[in-house]
Amino acid sequence: MNYNTDVLVIGSGIAGLYSAIKISEFASVVLVTKKEKSESNTNYAQGGIASVLDPSDSFENHIKDTLIAGAGLCNEKTVEILVKEGPSRIQELIEIGTGFTTHGGKLDLAREGGHSFSRIVHAKDLTGKEVERALIEKASKTPSIRILENALAIDLITEHNVKNLRDLPISSRHCWGAFVLRNDTGTVEKIISRATVLATGGIGQVYMHTTNPPIATGDGFAMAYRAGAKMGNMEFIQFHPTSFFDPKPGNKSTHSFLISEAVRGFGGILRNLSGEAFMVNYDSREELAPRDIVARAIDTELKKRGEEHVLLDITHKTAEETIDHFPNIYKSCLERGIDITKDMIPVVPAAHYICGGVLVDEYSRTSLTGLYAVGEVSMTGVHGANRLASNSLLEALVFAQRAAISIKNELHEFPVCREPIPDWDDSGTLTADEKILISHGFRELKQLMSDYVGIVRSDLRLEFASRRIQLLYNEIEDFYKKTKVFDSLIELRNLVTSGYLIVKSALLRKESRGLHYTLDHPSPDNSDEPKDTIIQNTYQKS
Numbered sequence: 001m002n003y004n005t006d007v008l009v010i011g012s013g014i015a016g017l018y019s020a021i022k023i024s025e026f027a028s029v030v031l032v033t034k035k036e037k038s039e040s041n042t043n044y045a046q047g048g049i050a051s052v053l054d055p056s057d058s059f060e061n062h063i064k065d066t067l068i069a070g071a072g073l074c075n076e077k078t079v080e081i082l083v084k085e086g087p088s089r090i091q092e093l094i095e096i097g098t099g100f101t102t103h104g105g106k107l108d109l110a111r112e113g114g115h116s117f118s119r120i121v122h123a124k125d126l127t128g129k130e131v132e133r134a135l136i137e138k139a140s141k142t143p144s145i146r147i148l149e150n151a152l153a154i155d156l157i158t159e160h161n162v163k164n165l166r167d168l169p170i171s172s173r174h175c176w177g178a179f180v181l182r183n184d185t186g187t188v189e190k191i192i193s194r195a196t197v198l199a200t201g202g203i204g205q206v207y208m209h210t211t212n213p214p215i216a217t218g219d220g221f222a223m224a225y226r227a228g229a230k231m232g233n234m235e236f237i238q239f240h241p242t243s244f245f246d247p248k249p250g251n252k253s254t255h256s257f258l259i260s261e262a263v264r265g266f267g268g269i270l271r272n273l274s275g276e277a278f279m280v281n282y283d284s285r286e287e288l289a290p291r292d293i294v295a296r297a298i299d300t301e302l303k304k305r306g307e308e309h310v311l312l313d314i315t316h317k318t319a320e321e322t323i324d325h326f327p328n329i330y331k332s333c334l335e336r337g338i339d340i341t342k343d344m345i346p347v348v349p350a351a352h353y354i355c356g357g358v359l360v361d362e363y364s365r366t367s368l369t370g371l372y373a374v375g376e377v378s379m380t381g382v383h384g385a386n387r388l389a390s391n392s393l394l395e396a397l398v399f400a401q402r403a404a405i406s407i408k409n410e411l412h413e414f415p416v417c418r419e420p421i422p423d424w425d426d427s428g429t430l431t432a433d434e435k436i437l438i439s440h441g442f443r444e445l446k447q448l449m450s451d452y453v454g455i456v457r458s459d460l461r462l463e464f465a466s467r468r469i470q471l472l473y474n475e476i477e478d479f480y481k482k483t484k485v486f487d488s489l490i491e492l493r494n495l496v497t498s499g500y501l502i503v504k505s506a507l508l509r510k511e512s513r514g515l516h517y518t519l520d521h522p523s524p525d526n527s528d529e530p531k532d533t534i535i536q537n538t539y540q541k542s
Contacts, residue, residue: 001189002189002190002191002192002423003030003146003189003190003191003192004191004192004193005028005029005030005146005191005192005193006023006027006028006029006193006194006195006411007023007027007028007029007030007193007194007195007196007197007407007411008029008030008031008032008177008178008191008193008195008196008197009023009029009030009031009032009196009197009199010031010032010153010178010196010197010198010199010200010219010220011032011033011198011199011200011201011220011375011377012031012033012136012147012199013132013199013201013375013376013396014128014131014132014135014375014393014396014397014400015199015201015374015375015376015377015396015397015399015400016031016033016197016199016200016374016375016400017031017132017135017136017138017139018135018396018397018400018401019197019199019372019374019400019403019404020139020142020145020197021096021135021138021139021142021145022400022401022404023197023403023404023407023408024139024142024144024145025404026408026411027144027407027408027411028144028146029144029145029146030146030148030191030193031139031145031146031147031148032147032148032151032153032178032180032191033147033148033149033150033151034150034151034152034153034183034215034219034487035149035150035215048110048112048120048121048122048123048127048262048390048393049086049090049093049120049121049122049127049131049390049393049394049397050062050086050112050115050119050120050121050388050389050390050391050394051083051086051087051089051090051119051121051394052083052086052087052119053087053090053107053109053119053121054109054117054118054119056117057117057118057119059080059083059084061116061117062083062086062115062117062119063076063079063080063083064116065114065115065116065388066079066082066083066382066388066391067079067384068114068290069114069290069383069384069386069387069388069514070382070383070384070385070386070387070388070514071384071385071386071513071514071524071530072384072385072513072524072530073233073381073384073385073513073514073530073532074381074382074383074384075380075381075382075384077362077381078362078380078381078382079381079382081362081398081402082380082382082391082394082395082398082399085398085401086394086397086398089394089397089398089401090121090397092397093131093134093397096134096135096138097134097137097138098123098130098131098134099123099130099134100121100122100123100127100130101122101123101124107121108121108122109121110122110262110265110266111265111288112261112262112264112265112288112389112390113261113264113265113285113287113288113289113290113291113294113389114288114289114290114291114388114389115388115389115390120262120265120389120390122262124325124326124327124328126328127393128393131393148180148182150182150183150184151180151181151182151183151189152180152181152183152219152487152490152491153178153179153180153181153200153219153223154178154179154180154181154188154223154424154485154490155178155179155223155226155227156175156177156178156196156223156224156226156227156368156371157175157176157177157178157179157190157192157421158173158174158175158176158227158228158368159173159174160173160227160228161421161422162417162419162420162421162422163419163422164419165417165419170228170536170538172369173227173228173368173369174368174369174370174414174415174417175195175196175227175368175369175370175371176192176193176194176196176370176416176417176421177190177191177192177193177196178191178196178223179191179424181485181486181487181490183487186486188424188426188485189424190421190423190424192417192421193370194370194411194412194414194416195370195371195372195407195410195411195414196370196371196372197364197372197373197374197403197407198220198223198224198358198366198371198372198373198374198377198378199220199373199374199375199377199396199400200219200220200221200223200375200377201215201216201220201375201376201377202216202218202353202354202376202377203216203217203218203221203237203351203354203376203495203498203502204216204350204351204352204353205217205218205446205491205495206218206351206445206446206449206495206498206499206502207237207350207351207446207449207450207454208446208447208449208450209243209256209348209349209350209351209450210256210350210351210352211240211243211256211257211258211350211351211352212351212352217491217492217494217495217498218494218495218497218498218499219490219491219494220357220358220373220377221234221357221358221377221494221497221498221501222493222494222495222497222498222501223494224358224366224368224371224373224377225497225501225535225537226497226537227368227371228367228368228536228537228538229358229359229366229367229368229371229373229536230358230359230366230367230534230535230536231356231357231358231359231379231501231505231534231535231536232356232357232358232359232379232532232533232534232535233355233356233357233379233385233505233532233533234354234356234357234498234501234502234504234505234506234533234535235356235502235505235506235508235509235515235516235533236354236355236356236383236385236386236514236515236516237351237353237354237355237453237502237515238291238292238295238351238352238353238354238355238386238387238515239291239292239295239349239350239351239352239454239455239515240258240261240291240295240349240350240351240352240353241270241291241294241295241297241298241347241349242258242259242260242261242263242264242270242294242312242345242347242348242349243256243257243258243259243347243348243349243350243352244256244257244258244259244332244333244336244345244346244347245308245309245346245347245348246336256348256350257332257336258350258352259312259329259345259347260326260329261291261389261390262325262326263312263314263326263329263345264287264288264294264312265288266314266317266322266325266326267314267316267317268287268312268313268314269287269312269313269314269316270287270294270297270298270310270311270312270313270347271310271311271312271313271344272301272305272307272310272311273305273307273309273310273311275311278297278301278310279294279297281297282294282296282297282300283297290386290388290389291352291386291387291389292386292514292515292517295349295455296455296456296517298310298347298348298349299349299455299456302348308348309346309347309348310346310347310348311344311345311346311347312344312345312347313344313345314340314341314345315340315341315342315343315344317341319341319342322340322341323341326340333345349455353376353387353392354376355379355383355384355385355386355387355514355515356379356505356533357373357376357377357378357379358373358377358378358379359379359534360372360373360374360378360379360380360399362380362402363402363403363405363406364378364380364399364400364402364403364406365403365406367536369414369415370414372403372406372407374396374399374400374403375392375395375396375399375400376392376396378399379532380395380399381532382395383395384514385513385514385515385516385530386514386515426484426485429481429482429483429484431483431484435488437475437479438488438489438492439488441472441475441476441492441496442488442492442495444472445469445472445492445495445496445499448465448468448469448472448499449465449499449502452464452465453465453499453502453503453506455517456517456518456519457506457516457517457518457519458518458519458520459507459518459520462503462506462507462518463507465499465503466503466504466507469496469499469500469503470500472496473496473497473500476489476492476493476496477493480493501535504535505533505535506518508533508535509533510525511523511524511525512524513525513530
């Protein structure tokens with residue numbers, strides 16, 4: 001079955017659901033999600049949403065904190081938009097039915113690393129799950145939103161899919177929807193739309209250890225790049241300093257359990273295995289330093305001491321306080337044999353968030369007419385070279401709202417394709433009977449990226465990674481062209497493309513800035529204004 005709709009939304013995290021809800025007020029929406037509706041990076045966000053809600057705080061303070069964390073690469077205009085429009089979006093979440101934690105009748109505002117004030121609105125330590133619950137409930141009851149679950153987008157539809165339009169320049173390219181694999185039937189469907197919103201989330205599964213769920217396979221990044229959209233700052237990967245380290249041999253999951261930033265804001269102390277608090281040796285803010293500094297400090301301690309993990313200590317807090325603030329972390333650690341009220345938590349950095357992505361303007365418009373990107377897949381410029389804690393869900397809300405405003409104003413001005421868009425054609429391809437190639441490809445890519453494109457980089461490591469990833473890319477593309485598509489092949493293809501973009505961007509940046517730290521260029525380049533790394537695929541697809 002093929003579909004026609006006003007707007008196609010790809011992804012069902014906070015950015016996708018909020019976009020769909022706002023757009024449904026004036027247009028029909030088809031929302032596709034590759035798994036169940038609730039599976040997304042949002043669902044695993046523990047800390048909360050940063051916003052100026054305390055009268056003693058100010059927009060100027062939040063802007064300043066964001067710019068400092070961004071290490072000179074933030075877009076000041078979009079940061080101001082983020083901060084000033086944030087409180088209204090929080091209020092809308094409350095009106096939709098999100099149950100944030102309160103204290104004495106007021107929102108309970110927490111403080112996290114890099115923030116100068118307590119401004120994190122949260123729902124205990126499962127904020128993302130509560131926000132997702134409220135948005136899913138709202139979207140499911142909205143008649144103008146059609147939700148297709150277990151539907152994996154393969155590629156965006158543009159002029160390159162239309163025989164008579166293939167030779168048009170990429171600078172004038174439009175997006176008219178996407179081809180989507182329905183996992184329940186194995187069929188590929190065509191969804192035609194006037195506007196398309198990418199809200200596909202993150203890229204964490206490109207690394208061996210990540211806090212992201214298994215669905216975070218860089219789909220939106222890869223599809224947008226293949227379609228010719230401009231990409232920016234893909235080298236800036238935020239490694240969360242504190243994911244749970246499981247010491248059991250052979251039990252190193254590719255989805256690490258996250259120990260929230262809020263635990264350090266609560267008073268948690270990082271210690272090496274000798275029990276020494278070490279953050280004082282790296283930054284005057286100690287445990288409240290931004291994530292990149294904390295992650296590098298832990299990485300240095302591990303390499304210096306030859307140890308596999310460090311310890312996060314909140315045993316000096318009362319058990320009642322700890323359990324009240326972090327019931328999910330307490331329960332999850334207890335299931336893993338750690339009572340956080342008595343035992344220190346073994347932690348290790350894990351890939352968590354990417355600050356770059358599909359380049360967009362202040363209304364979430366990409367370089368392709370009719371294509372928008374919101375949430376983690378986008379690069380609005382608010383994060384610069386390093387995201388301030390709990391600004392990500394806020395960014396998703398604010399710029400999803402702005403995408404909806406733009407779509408409302410421009411939807412009927414977007415040109416429709418005057419040529420027939422062909423259905424998906426997989427004639428001549430074979431059913432895969434060599435799936436070992438896929439599982440090996442996943443392992444090879446994750447190991448390659450973790451070893452050579454991790455927290456600390458070098459020119460030599462990046463050049464090795466570049467050569468190997470190009471070979472892997474060629475192998476997967478060849479296999480893809482010969483084979484009927486299936487979910488893990490599509491995801492591996494997208495991850496390899498995403499890894500290629502990260503490596504290419506990292507090689508372009510000849511300095512250390514924010515989340516990109518390289519041994520060959522250990523200092524920021526202050527000879528000129530800091531620049532974004534912009535990449536665009538300009539070849540013509542056939």
